[in-house]
Amino acid sequence: MNVLSHISAFFGDSAHWQGYDGIPTRLSEHIEYTLMALGIAAAVGLPVGLLTGHTGRGGNVLALIATSARALPSFGLMVLMFILLGLGMAPVMIPLVVLAVPPILVTTDEAMRSVDPAPVDAARGMGMAEAGILFRVELPVALPLILSGLRSAAIQIVSTATIAAYVSFGGLGRYIIDGLYQRDYEKVVGGATLVALLALLTLAVFWLLGRLAVSPGVRRP
8 A cells, every 4th residue: 555545544544533542632632742842942932032132142152052952862852851750741841842942042032133223223212111122123023033933843843742652642643653563554654644734734823823923014025
């Protein structure tokens, strides 16, 4: 059977659409892991990136942190956390957050630094407070690039969250891990297809978010 036949057989099997191992359940679990990891990574990366980008300080430190974090193998880190912390959500979330923080942190910092200094100087000359300059002048201009960092982090999390299945968690990785163990390649291909489709859906969501949140004056054509 070729790949298309595997995909057709997987999605055409009604057993894959119901129960605890059904597509709706596994998809909702995968989305839950993704949103949790992205939310934590954004809570860490966005404030630090906004601050360093606004002040123009700490860029070298951020680059070092990002390079170090990207060098860590997500699967190896998850196994280590599982050994240290035992079964739970933390061993899954820690490697996903470590993976997602660098693109958010670095891109946010670069986005803030790339803002034209002329309106910033004008706002400061008019007596606007630093918080006002940050959120009313710099952030609206930097938002497209900041969203691109969030989008990159989200895509990486969607792809990597499949490792949760290695420590007996759910998500779409369950199909891939179980399928490999059972030599059920229909399940493996179906799970990989679902991950790819979810990644494409994530891209569409961020495209729509950009259209809604970014001012037309700074939106890229």
